Amino acid sequence: MWHRLITAFLIGLLGLTSGMLLAQPAQAAGCTLTAIVWEGYTDVSFAQKFEQETGCAIKATYAGSSDEMFAKFRTGGGRTYDLISASGDITERLYKAGLVRPIDTSKLENYDSIFSPFQKGDWNSFDGKPYGVTFAWGPNVLLYNTEKVATAPTSWDVLFDPQYAGQITIPDNPMTIADVALWLGKPDPYDLTDTDLAEVKDKLLELRPSIRKFWATAGELANLFQSGEVVLAHAWPLTYTQLIEADYPVGSVNPKGQLTGWTDSWMISKNSRNVDAAYKWIDFILSGEGQKGVMDVTGYSGATELGVEAVGPERAKELFMDDLSLHEEIKMWQSVQNYDKWVQLWNEIRS
Known part of the structure; x- marks a missing residue:
């Protein structure tokens, strides 16, 4: 009798295992x-x-x-x-x-x-x-420490305010040149002549002494805020989300007409x-x-x-998913024909 019970148990176990295998997703394991x-x-x-x-x-x-x-x-x-x-x-x-x-x-x-x-x-x-x-x-936004920057900024001009010198950070990305072109009033920030690029370079050189660091990832940027190294940043919304979750005093603004x-x-x-x-x-x-x-x-x-x-x-x-109005306002990143010159300019600013 006992050997029959054991046999039945093993058969049941085998059936259960087979059923589990059949229930696995269609994709091959591994x-x-x-x-x-x-x-x-x-x-x-x-x-x-x-x-x-x-x-x-x-x-x-x-x-x-x-x-x-x-x-x-x-x-x-x-x-x-x-x-x-x-x-x-x-x-x-x-x-x-x-x-x-x-x-x-x-x-x-x-x-x-x-x-x-x-x-x-x-x-x-x-x-x-x-x-x-x-x-x-999404847009590239302006983040600020609400305890150090009491009034919500309305434009990117705040990055040039002497009281925040050494507490600014911007992305380590040549595409940031497009943002500066917008600050200068260029209608198409992705179609810049040599003269336009020279103006952008001058503007970046003006800002360069105030830049604490060029950030590479959203997590790194969040750390720069939390360590007290920076109070203002050209940023992604992801960092805003990360800082809010960490109960950090952060604000985010979208300066109208100046968004990439x-x-x-x-x-x-x-x-x-x-x-x-x-x-x-x-x-x-x-x-x-x-x-x-x-x-x-x-x-x-x-x-x-x-x-x-x-x-x-x-x-x-x-x-802004209800009418896509913000998407229409943003100058979205696009291919740049003279991008090699953008990279050269950026490397000069970085160094």
Whole structure:
């Protein structure tokens, strides 16, 4: 009798194990999707759900600038990373370098939920084909310590106030040149002549003595505020979110008519070994859960109607997702034709 009970137990255990194996996600065990991204775009708070649903891990490398992102993605002919969260200043570079593949939108169940102006946007579509999928956007904002800067600034001129000398930080990124061009009243900050660049250089040289440090990542910028080294910054909304969560006295303003920003797109490497998994990741980020996850972590604006539903009308209005009015006002990062001169200028300022 006992041997029959033991046999029945073992058969039941075998059946249970088989059922568990059948219940596993369709993706093969050990699948790893690699990506180079801006900080926060693969946060565990929402990425874990994708991994549980697909059985595919997302392994991300953070970049501090678009140039760094492009250089790392290009390494190995685009075989190192499956995905890149490219901003509009490098999407065309990636396309022209032959590093990314056109997007088959039929593989994305949530593609139609993307705001119509963002579908096949000119920042990620080339030769009539989409090469990227827009999922997030936002402005470059002015952050300030509300205890050290009593009155909320209304323009970037506050960075030049002598009382804050040595307590200023700006991004270590040549695209910051576009911001300075706006401060100088240039109508198109991405189409600058040699004369324009000379004026920008003079303005940056004027600001240079007040700069405590050039920051590379949102986390580094948050640390500069928390350590008391800086009180004013040209920043991303992500740092504002991080500092608010840390109960730091921080304010954020969007100086009207003087904003640059970015519209970010997922692009898939032409040499990706995990194309199907890459499409699954993009579709997840376009979903309500994925959009909410990105917005909660970064404070950036989402790009889909599903995201609006997920965060609710009040939060969507705060993020300018109800009418996209802020997006239309921002001078979004885009490809720069004489970018080599921008890099040269920036290196001179940095040194």
